[in-house]
Amino acid sequence: MARKRTKSQPLRPSTKILTEGFDPKLSLGSARPAVFRSSTYVFSTPEAAEHAFDVASGRSKPAEGESADLIYSRFNHPNAEMLEDQIVNLEKGSASALAFNCGMAAIVTSLFTFLRPGHSIVYTVPIYGGTQHLIQDYLSQWDVAGIAVPCGRTDAIARAIANAKNLGAVMIETPANPTLTMTDIRKVCDAVAARKVKKGDARPVVMVDNTMLGPSFQHPLEIGADLVVYSGTKYLSGFSDMLAGIVLAKNRELIKGIRALRGFFGTILQPDECWMLGGRLPTVRLRMDKSSIDAQRIAERLAVHPKIKKIHYPTLFDDPEQKRIYAAQCDYPGGMLSMDLKGGKRAAFDFLRHLKIARNAVSLGGVETLACHPKTTTHSGFTEQEFAQAGVTDGLVRISVGIEHWRDLLADFEQALDAV
Ligand SMILES: *Cc1c(COP(=O)(O)O)cnc(C)c1O
Secondary structure (H helix, E strand, O other): OOOOOOOOOOOOHHHHHHHOOOOHHHHOOOOOOOOOOOOEOOOOOHHHHHHHHHHHHOOOOOOOOOOOOOOEOOOOOHHHHHHHHHHOOOOOOOOEEEEEOOHHHHHHHHHHHHOOOOOEEEEEEOOOHHHHHHHHHHHHHHOOEEEEEEOOOHHHHHHHHHHOOOEEEEEEEOOOOOOOOOOOHHHHHHHHHOOOOOOOOOOOEEEEEOOOOOOOOOOHHHHOOOEEEEEOOOOOOOOOOOOOEEEEEOOHHHHHHHHHHHHHHOOEOOHHHHHHHHHHHHHHHHHHHHHHHHHHHHHHHHOOOOOEEEEEOHHHOOOHHHHHHHHHHOOOOOOEEEEEEOOHHHHHHHHHHHOOOOEEOOOOOOOOOEEEOHHHOOOOOOOHHHHHHHOOOOOEEEEEOOOOOHHHHHHHHHHHHHOO
C-alpha cells in the first residue's frame, strides 16, 4: 500500500526544488522562468519611487506583506530573486539566499559584512587558495588578524576559538582540498557558542564553505552554522561553463547585511546566469549521487593498486577521528578523490599525460572528469611547511569524478598507471 503523505511531513529537497520557489504567474504563465535583462525598473509614480528608495535604504519599513519594488539590477533583479527562492529548497535549514557572480564574490562580500578592523578570524587550512590569500595577504592589511588552524584538528580549533581576541568570524572548509580532511562543524559551533560575548558586541558568525559536499551530502545550517557559501561554479552548475556563488542562512537578518554590501560591491549574479543556474538545480542531486557512487567504486578499487601509495577518500579514512566526523556529518562520500602515486612528481605527470578520458584541468564538480597536480597548480603558492601540513605531496593527483561510465574511467586510470 502506498504511504500517504501527511500534512505535517515536509517535502524533500528534490521535490521542493521542482515545486516551490517559482511562481509561473510572475513569468506570464511560462513553465520555466523568463529572463528579465533590464538594468532598471519603471515606477508607477514619483511617490512609488520615493517609497522604494526609503524601503531599500532602511529609512522606512515595508508594509506587512508588501514586497519591495525593484529599482536597479545591481541591487536586485527578478532572476536573482527567483534563483534565491529556489535554492533555499536544496539547502536544508536555510531560509534565505543570495546569488553572487562567483564563489569568491560570495566569500569576499560576506567576510566584509561581518569583519571590522581589530577583529580576528579563525579559519581552517588548507582552504580554497583565493580565500587563503584574502585572509592572509589582504584582510591582514585591514587589521584583521587571521588565525589559521589545520583542518581536522577538533581540539585545536576549539582552543583557537576560545582564545581568539575580538573574534568576528570563523570560516571553515570541510572536507579540505585536496586530501578531504574533515573538520567537525558541530564542535566549531559549540566552541563559538561557549564564548562570552560582551554586551553590545555581535556574536561571531560561523561560515562553512560547503562547495565539496553540499547541498546534497552535508548540511551545516542544520548542525548549527550561521552561513553556508558555495562556489556555484562547481557542483551546483555542474557543466564547467559558468561562474557563480551562493550564500545561504537560517537567519534572514544575516542575509540582509550581506545583501546591502552586495549592492555596493556589485557582486550580484547577472540575469542570464541566474536563469542558467536555476535550470541546473533540479539535477544537482542526480549528478552528485552519480559522481559519489562512481568515485567510491573507483577509489576502493585503486586503493590496492601497486603503483599507488594512498587514496584519499572518505570511505577509506583510517584515522578514527576522521571516520567519526565523516559518519557524524556527511550522508555520502562525494565525487572527489586524490591519489598519492609512488614515484613522486614524475609519476604524477606521466599519469596526467596518459589520461584519455579524464582531462587535465583545475576546478571540479562538472559532469566531465577532471584531474590536476595540486602541488604545481592549485596549491603551488604553499611553503614547504604548508605542503607537509596539508598532505600535498609530489605524487598527489586530485580527481573530480564526473558522470561518465565508471568502468571506462577506471580503465582510463589503470592504463595511465600502466604508463607511469
Ligand atoms: C572554486 C572554489 C571557490 C571559489 O569559487 P569561484 O566560483 O571560482 O570564485 C571557493 N571555494 C571552493 C571550495 C572552491 O572549490
